[in-house]
Amino acid sequence: MQTPAPSPAVLDELKAALGPGGWTQDPEVIAPALTEWRNRWTGHTPILLTPRSTEETARAVAICAREGVAITPQGGGTGLVGGQIPFGEVLLSTRKMRAVRDVTPLDDAMTVEAGLTLLEAQQAATAAGRYFPLSLAAEGSATIGGVISTNAGGTQVLRYGMMRDLVLGLEAVMPNGEIFRGLKRLRKDNTGYDLKQLLIGAEGTLGVVTAATLKLFPIMRSRAVAVVGLETAAASVELLARAKAETGGGVEAFELMKRLGMELVLKNIPDTREPLDSTPDWYVLIEIASGTPGGAEAQMEALLEVAFEQGLITDAAIAQNDAQRAAFWRLREEHSAALKPEGGGWKHDVSVPISRIAEFIDEASAAVERFHPGARISVFGHVGDGNLHYDILPGVGQDIPAFIGRWKEGSQVVHDVVGTYDGSISAEHGLGRLKTEEVKRYKSPLEIETMAALRRAIDPKRIMNPAVLF
Amino acid sequence: MQTPAPSPAVLDELKAALGPGGWTQDPEVIAPALTEWRNRWTGHTPILLTPRSTEETARAVAICAREGVAITPQGGGTGLVGGQIPFGEVLLSTRKMRAVRDVTPLDDAMTVEAGLTLLEAQQAATAAGRYFPLSLAAEGSATIGGVISTNAGGTQVLRYGMMRDLVLGLEAVMPNGEIFRGLKRLRKDNTGYDLKQLLIGAEGTLGVVTAATLKLFPIMRSRAVAVVGLETAAASVELLARAKAETGGGVEAFELMKRLGMELVLKNIPDTREPLDSTPDWYVLIEIASGTPGGAEAQMEALLEVAFEQGLITDAAIAQNDAQRAAFWRLREEHSAALKPEGGGWKHDVSVPISRIAEFIDEASAAVERFHPGARISVFGHVGDGNLHYDILPGVGQDIPAFIGRWKEGSQVVHDVVGTYDGSISAEHGLGRLKTEEVKRYKSPLEIETMAALRRAIDPKRIMNPAVLF
Numbered sequence: 001m002q003t004p005a006p007s008p009a010v011l012d013e014l015k016a017a018l019g020p021g022g023w024t025q026d027p028e029v030i031a032p033a034l035t036e037w038r039n040r041w042t043g044h045t046p047i048l049l050t051p052r053s054t055e056e057t058a059r060a061v062a063i064c065a066r067e068g069v070a071i072t073p074q075g076g077g078t079g080l081v082g083g084q085i086p087f088g089e090v091l092l093s094t095r096k097m098r099a100v101r102d103v104t105p106l107d108d109a110m111t112v113e114a115g116l117t118l119l120e121a122q123q124a125a126t127a128a129g130r131y132f133p134l135s136l137a138a139e140g141s142a143t144i145g146g147v148i149s150t151n152a153g154g155t156q157v158l159r160y161g162m163m164r165d166l167v168l169g170l171e172a173v174m175p176n177g178e179i180f181r182g183l184k185r186l187r188k189d190n191t192g193y194d195l196k197q198l199l200i201g202a203e204g205t206l207g208v209v210t211a212a213t214l215k216l217f218p219i220m221r222s223r224a225v226a227v228v229g230l231e232t233a234a235a236s237v238e239l240l241a242r243a244k245a246e247t248g249g250g251v252e253a254f255e256l257m258k259r260l261g262m263e264l265v266l267k268n269i270p271d272t273r274e275p276l277d278s279t280p281d282w283y284v285l286i287e288i289a290s291g292t293p294g295g296a297e298a299q300m301e302a303l304l305e306v307a308f309e310q311g312l313i314t315d316a317a318i319a320q321n322d323a324q325r326a327a328f329w330r331l332r333e334e335h336s337a338a339l340k341p342e343g344g345g346w347k348h349d350v351s352v353p354i355s356r357i358a359e360f361i362d363e364a365s366a367a368v369e370r371f372h373p374g375a376r377i378s379v380f381g382h383v384g385d386g387n388l389h390y391d392i393l394p395g396v397g398q399d400i401p402a403f404i405g406r407w408k409e410g411s412q413v414v415h416d417v418v419g420t421y422d423g424s425i426s427a428e429h430g431l432g433r434l435k436t437e438e439v440k441r442y443k444s445p446l447e448i449e450t451m452a453a454l455r456r457a458i459d460p461k462r463i464m465n466p467a468v469l470f
Numbered sequence: 471m472q473t474p475a476p477s478p479a480v481l482d483e484l485k486a487a488l489g490p491g492g493w494t495q496d497p498e499v500i501a502p503a504l505t506e507w508r509n510r511w512t513g514h515t516p517i518l519l520t521p522r523s524t525e526e527t528a529r530a531v532a533i534c535a536r537e538g539v540a541i542t543p544q545g546g547g548t549g550l551v552g553g554q555i556p557f558g559e560v561l562l563s564t565r566k567m568r569a570v571r572d573v574t575p576l577d578d579a580m581t582v583e584a585g586l587t588l589l590e591a592q593q594a595a596t597a598a599g600r601y602f603p604l605s606l607a608a609e610g611s612a613t614i615g616g617v618i619s620t621n622a623g624g625t626q627v628l629r630y631g632m633m634r635d636l637v638l639g640l641e642a643v644m645p646n647g648e649i650f651r652g653l654k655r656l657r658k659d660n661t662g663y664d665l666k667q668l669l670i671g672a673e674g675t676l677g678v679v680t681a682a683t684l685k686l687f688p689i690m691r692s693r694a695v696a697v698v699g700l701e702t703a704a705a706s707v708e709l710l711a712r713a714k715a716e717t718g719g720g721v722e723a724f725e726l727m728k729r730l731g732m733e734l735v736l737k738n739i740p741d742t743r744e745p746l747d748s749t750p751d752w753y754v755l756i757e758i759a760s761g762t763p764g765g766a767e768a769q770m771e772a773l774l775e776v777a778f779e780q781g782l783i784t785d786a787a788i789a790q791n792d793a794q795r796a797a798f799w800r801l802r803e804e805h806s807a808a809l810k811p812e813g814g815g816w817k818h819d820v821s822v823p824i825s826r827i828a829e830f831i832d833e834a835s836a837a838v839e840r841f842h843p844g845a846r847i848s849v850f851g852h853v854g855d856g857n858l859h860y861d862i863l864p865g866v867g868q869d870i871p872a873f874i875g876r877w878k879e880g881s882q883v884v885h886d887v888v889g890t891y892d893g894s895i896s897a898e899h900g901l902g903r904l905k906t907e908e909v910k911r912y913k914s915p916l917e918i919e920t921m922a923a924l925r926r927a928i929d930p931k932r933i934m935n936p937a938v939l940f
Contacts, residue, residue: 106707106825107856108714151660162658164667165635178916185823187855188632189894190621190671191901191909192939193921197634197667201660218715237576244578245688248720248761291718292769299762353655355576385657386577424659431661439661446648450928451663457927458920469662 003088003466005046006069014049014090017059023049033077033093036085041433043085045072049092054171054179054210057092061208062177064090068461073204075146076117078138080349081432083150083203083468094145097210103128108216109168109185114145114209118152121214130216133160137333145209151201153428155253158384159289160217162428163200169213170196175206175459183213198454203430204465206458220289223252224300225325228307229280229315233258233379234358236284239312240383243286246303250296253287254384255332256357261378264338265331275328276315284383285332335380339391343400345378346410348390350418351427357386364417368392371413372406387427390414415442432468473558473936475516476539484519484560487529493519503544503563506555511903513555515542519562524641524649524680527562531678532647534560538931543674545616546587548608550819551902553620553673553938564615567680573598578686579638579655584615584679588622591684600686603630607803615679621671623898625723628854629759630687632898633670639683640666645676645929653683668924673900674935676928690759693722694770695795698777699750699785703728703849704828706754709782710853713756716773720766723757724854725802726827731848734808735801745798746785754853755802805850809861813870815848816880818860820888821897827856834887838862841883842876857897860884885912902938 006014015023024030025047034043051057064071072086074093094114100121103110105128112121118139125132134147136154146152148170152163160166169184182196199206230236236256243251259281266272275283288303290296300318307313319325339345352360365377374395381388392410394403415425419442426435440448452470455462476484485493494500495517504513521527534541542556544563564584570591573580575598582591588609595602604617606624616622618640622633630636639654652666669676700706706726713721729751736742745753758773760766770788777783789795809815822830835847844865851858862880864873885895889912896905910918922940925932 104823104825106711107823108711109823151664153658153660157658161635164664165631174916174920180916180920181914182917184892184894185825185856186821186892186894186897187824188623188627188821188852188857188897190623190896190898191894191905191913192917193668193672193676193924194621194634194670195917195920198663198924201664206663218717218719220718241576241578246761247688248690248759248765249688250718250761289718291716291720292765295718295762295765351656351658353574353577353579354657355574355655382658386655387658422654422656424654424656424661426660427656427658428660435661443661444651446644446650447652447662447665450644450650450665453927454663454668454924457923 003070005088006067006090010063010067010069011047013063014047014060017063018049018051018056022051022056023047033074033091034085036082037078041082041085043087045086045089045091047090049090050096052096054173057208057210058173058177058179060092061173064463065175065177065461068463070463070466072465073208075114075143076138076141078142079146079150079432080429081434083430083432083465085433087467092208094143094210100124101211104185105130107185109213110216111183111211111213112144113211114143116144118142118144118147125216129219131219132214132216134163134166144212148200148209148212149202149204150430153385153387155255155382157382158254159249159252164197166215167196167200167212168215170199170209171211172199172207172209175464180207183211185213203432203468205455205469206464218291221291221293222296223287223289224296225285225287225319225328226300226304227275227317227328228284228286228304228313229276229278230282230284230313231280232358233282233361235312236282236383237354237357239284239307242307242312243303246306247288247299250288250290250299251286251384252289253285255285256381256383257283257332257335258379260376261335261338261380262331264342264378265334268338268341269334272331272334275317275331278315280314285328332380335378339378339393342393344404345391345393346407348411348414349427349429350390350423350425351385351387352418352421352423354383354386356421357383357388360417360421364390364414367413367417371410374398436469473540475558476537476560480533480537480539481517483533484517484530487533488519488521488526492521492526493517503547503561504555506552507548511552511555513557515556515559515561517560519560520566522566524643527678527680528643528647528649530562531643534933535645535647535931538933540933540936542935543678545584545613546608546611548612549616549620549902550899551904553900553902553935555903557937562678564613564680570594571681574655575600577655579683580686581653581681581683582614583681584613586614588612588614588617595686599689601689602684602686604633604636614682618670618679618682619672619674620900623855623857625725625852627852628724629719629722634667636685637666637670637682638685640669640679641681642669642677642679645934650677653681655683673902673938675925675939676934688761691761691763692766693757693759694766695755695757695789695798696770696774697745697787697798698754698756698774698783699746699748700752700754700783701750702828703752703831705782706752706853707824707827709754709777712777712782713773716776717758717769720758720760720769721756721854722759723755725755726849726851726853727753727802727805728849730846731805731808731850732801734812734848735804738808738811739804742801742804745787745801748785750784755798802850805848809848809863812863814874816862816877818881818884819897819899820860820893820895821855821857822888822891822893824853824856826891827853827858830887830891834860834884837883837887841880844868906939
């Protein structure tokens with residue numbers, strides 16, 4: 001889908017509205033913002049707007065609204081589904097709105113602007129003696145506006161929830177150019193529809209998020225990390241239930257890894273080593289945190305003891321220091337990078353009910369084997385969220401380009417199994433340009449039409465990220 | 471606002487669609503459903519529909535949609551703002567849809583129908599070895615559909631969130647009579663706008679909730695309850711921050727009470743006694759829960775020790791057994807009932823940022839004293855949510871009817887102060903018939919108009935609870 005270019009007069013008006021430093025048409029400056037970081041999309045835009053305030057953002061959007069000119073909002077550009085790449089739309093970057101407006105520890109709240117990176121937001125919380133839990137691989141570049149607009153997930157969702165659960169208040173420029181001033185620090189406010197919940201995860205289609213008030217948490221006083229070996233994926237689900245009970249909800253991360261993925265990390269990533277003495281079919285990385293000094297370690301030991309007794313795990317190693325903790329986490333975090341030297345793969349970000357994870361893995365793997373015999377399957381992900389990164393690699397010695405060429409059909413094989421499990425074909429990455437069409441196969445006409453009607457109500461000219469969503 | 475009565479032909483069609491047992495026009499059967507339990511509203515309806523399934527509900531709504539006949543959905547009828555009382559609308563009760571459709575402990579999820587009471591839902595979770603945390607005084611009557619439609623709060627919000635945070639999936643009959651089948655058990659699903667979040671808290675204006683998949687939690691293994699005395703409300707806010715840090719987020723309840731409220735409980739409620747040896751100006755009831763046996767008691771003792779040392783509290787009593795725990799909780803729960811014998815009062819369910827609670831109480835109290843000298847003020851509520859039940863009683867010896875007559879103006883005095891604190895005039899009760907007009911004073915035209923546009927998009931004929939919201 002291509003969006004027609006705005007007229008020179010409109011471009012002039014946008015330039016005048018934002019003034020020097022508020023826009024650029026320099027191809028070299030714009031170029032990095034047009035390419036998705038995995039080189040899957042390269043877009044184009046007549047102009048890059050970089051407003052420095054909510055008011056400047058509102059001014060620009062108002063002009064576009066009046067003229068029916070389309071806008072693609074962009075944060076850190078780390079999205080994985082192409083939602084941030086313009087194809088003819090005006091590109092509006094929040095990168096110059098980076099203030100920490102306030103931090104109030106007694107409210108467990110802080111208000112930050114959309115262009116602040118997730119890492120900087122975490123650091124601002126820590127500096128105030130609090131913890132902001134959302135954490136993901138791209139946090140050094142991903143921005144608050146972006147993680148809100150995509151309802152980002154990551155590794156701490158099990159205990160703290162998705163970004164949707166971490167936003168107390170929101171400020172946004174609506175598609176008509178008006179400012180929604182919803183930066184409340186309230187925990188309870190039942191006065192009509194929750195507009196901020198509608199904007200969270202809307203992928204920039206209902207407005208431009210300019211600032212948010214985020215929920216903070218106490219800093220934990222003890223933390224324990226272990227890697228355990230299991231015979232089956234089903235055992236990991238039982239182990240999770242046991243871990244939640246044993247800690248009273250104190251599990252911060254619970255990451256499943258299949259032997260193949262571990263082998264590829266050990267093979268392709270330097271300075272990694274087997275975490276266990278054995279080589280089990282499945283691994284889980286468990287992180288427990290507690291408010292009591294020594295509490296997490298005690299809970300981890302109690303958990304592993306029970307798990308051994310019940311035959312849920314076959315091996316375990318508890319990290320003895322920070323370096324070992326980091327080494328364990330690295331084994332999990334390098335799973336994506338470790339696939340690349342194998343010739344790339346068909347990647348899937350799916351979720352299913354936790355209780356059905358093992359069954360799903362078996363059924364999907366059988367379907368993939370029927371579709372492309374010999375393909376290798378790496379499974380890793382957040383068991384506590386039912387969220388698996390289910391990646392398919394060419395078999396050893398198979399023709400890689402031929403394999404890559406079957407990506408679309410192969411993905412549908414996996415997604416169709418997800419569909420029969422009442423799962424989601426985009427657990428945490430969103431739909432963007434990549435999956436908007438495909439998802440229609442798995443959603444009811446009622447859902448699609450209701451979303452489209454809501455969008456028409458808020459953005460009747462469909463100027464906000466027009467190629468994304470319904 | 472009065473809704474015109476449906477024609478006899480439409481009533482006949484509704485009767486035929488639901489069949490015997492699915493409707494009644496017997497005034498005696500209908501009467502209890504027409505009166506709000508505090509006798510603030512008494513409505514009327516041409517017919518009470520009691521569908522036994524989602525499909526029957528859809529059939530009834532489809533007929534009303536075609537004919538433009540208005541519907542008021544009703545759950546347990548315990549709402550405090552009149553949203554469940556029809557004034558001419560068809561009354562649709564979910565009381566006959568009461569199944570627990572499934573409980574899957576490994577998913578920490580259960581699916582129940584809208585007419586199940588909150589208490590029954592809690593019991594179904596407990597029977598499966600899990601915990602459903604939402605808890606409020608009316609839980610024996612309040613239904614799941616009702617607590618979802620009003621985004622109910624209660625005493626456990628601090629740790630577990632509002633109802634909005636506890637719903638994984640939703641089934642609802644939309645205003646066109648179609649069924650939204652969103653009963654997913656997923657923790658992550660980023661595939662478009664979150665329709666369930668829009669329906670939660672919509673007070674029955676966007677559809678009829680028929681079933682929901684709820685989030686369950688592990689059962690805690692230790693629990694400690696204490697009542698402490700404090701010199702100021704400000705100290706309670708500091709104490710809360712300390713309690714969160716000391717427990718790593720394990721505080722389940724943190725309830726502030728002013729001396730006046732405590733005095734009225736001791737005076738007007740039988741079998742209650744002073745919890746402390748002293749009579750401080752402010753009290754807090756603290757409940758801590760932990761996954762470790764003995765953990766909650768240890769954390770409570772550590773907390774109170776630090777709090778004494780830092781001068782945050784002046785007195786404390788830890789409950790030694792279940793009976794004492796219940797007695798402490800009763801002092802808090804009887805606060806509303808204890809006001810009645812004093813001649814009633816102006817009641818407010820407000821929220822402000824936690825850090826500003828003490829300042830708010832001072833400023834609001836000064837404003838009330840200026841408006842009605844001598845009025846007595848009871849303040850109690852959920853400090854952790856910034857949610858205060860701020861109730862004003864006539865002064866001793868004052869003319870009670872004259873005082874009651876000033877309710878509307880007096881409330882505005884309080885709400886105007888709430889407004890200047892960026893607070894909410896309905897923290898957990900919703901707007902209903904009571905506050906829909908008043909709230910417009912505190913919301914921007916953009917917010918009101920956006921909500922109205924969303925509603926028109928989903929319910930163009932405005933048949934769902936037409937007098938409620940915007």
